[in-house]
Amino acid sequence: TAGITQAPTSQILAAGRSMTLRCTQDMRHNAMYWYRQDLGLGLRLIHYSNTAGTTGKGEVPDGYSVSRANTDDFPLTLASAVPSQTSVYFCASSVGGASGTDTQYFGPGTRLTVL
Amino acid sequence: GQNIDQPTEMTATEGAIVQINCTYQTSGFNGLFWYQQHAGEAPTFLSYNVLDGLEEKGRFSSFLSRSKGYSYLLLKELQMKDSASYLCAVLDSNYQLIWGAGTKLIIKP
Numbered sequence: 001t002a003g004i005t006q007a008p009t010s011q012i013l014a015a016g017r018s019m020t021l022r023c024t025q026d027m028r029h030n031a032m033y034w035y036r037q038d039l040g041l042g043l044r045l046i047h048y049s050n051t052a053g054t055t056g057k058g059e060v061p062d063g064y065s066v067s068r069a070n071t072d073d074f075p076l077t078l079a080s081a082v083p084s085q086t087s088v089y090f091c092a093s094s095v096g097g098a099s100g101t102d103t104q105y106f107g108p109g110t111r112l113t114v115l
Numbered sequence: 116g117q118n119i120d121q122p123t124e125m126t127a128t129e130g131a132i133v134q135i136n137c138t139y140q141t142s143g144f145n146g147l148f149w150y151q152q153h154a155g156e157a158p159t160f161l162s163y164n165v166l167d168g169l170e171e172k173g174r175f176s177s178f179l180s181r182s183k184g185y186s187y188l189l190l191k192e193l194q195m196k197d198s199a200s201y202l203c204a205v206l207d208s209n210y211q212l213i214w215g216a217g218t219k220l221i222i223k224p
Contacts (some may be wrong), residue, residue: 007168042202042213042216045211045212058211090157102210103148103163105156108156109157
């Protein structure tokens with residue numbers, strides 16, 4: 001199985017433009033997550049979804065939006081990109097449920113540069 | 116606030132043993148994870164501890180002391196392919212993962 005896929009692999013974007021980062025998983029996991037990873041900082045949660053049809057804000061949600069229309073897909077949209085959104089973006093998924101080990105599995109990441 | 120502390124970088128020799136420490140202060144605790152991340156790649160799961168003590172998995176072991184807010188990852192018989200960043204993360208009371216900045220491990224021949 002593919003696990004989690006992300007697209008594009010990398011992108012250079014002009015400031016002020018919008019962009020959607022795609023994430024698809026085929027593990028039938030309930031929970032999905034979007035993180036950004038910046039040098040010297042830990043992974044920071046942008047948005048999450050515990051199940052299809054629901055989403056929640058993470059630590060750094062401003063400037064980003066998500067939707068979860070179905071189990072498999074969890075796109076992240078930047079409505080009007082700014083240079084501070086230059087980062088590596090990782091999508092992750094987990095079985096879900098607030099009990100026990102809930103290991104997160106990560107996609108390969110999208111490297112975004114906003115100029 | 117919530118805080119995860121790990122050393123920024125460590126260097127070790129091929130064939131040796133290295134211990135990577137992680138201390139945490141979080142609102143609640145529902146387990147601690149260690150992930151490995153090679154440069155330019157995604158993090159991959161290594162271990163999960165929720166009870167005090169040592170969990171051994173091949174060349175890698177992870178230890179947890181909840182009373183001290185402390186964990187370590189022990190890597191034995193180091194190989195060049197172990198050169199990577201090692202990320203410590205704590206599952207807080209809301210079941211959200213709080214991540215440390217990671218420890219870059221450099222293995223020298």
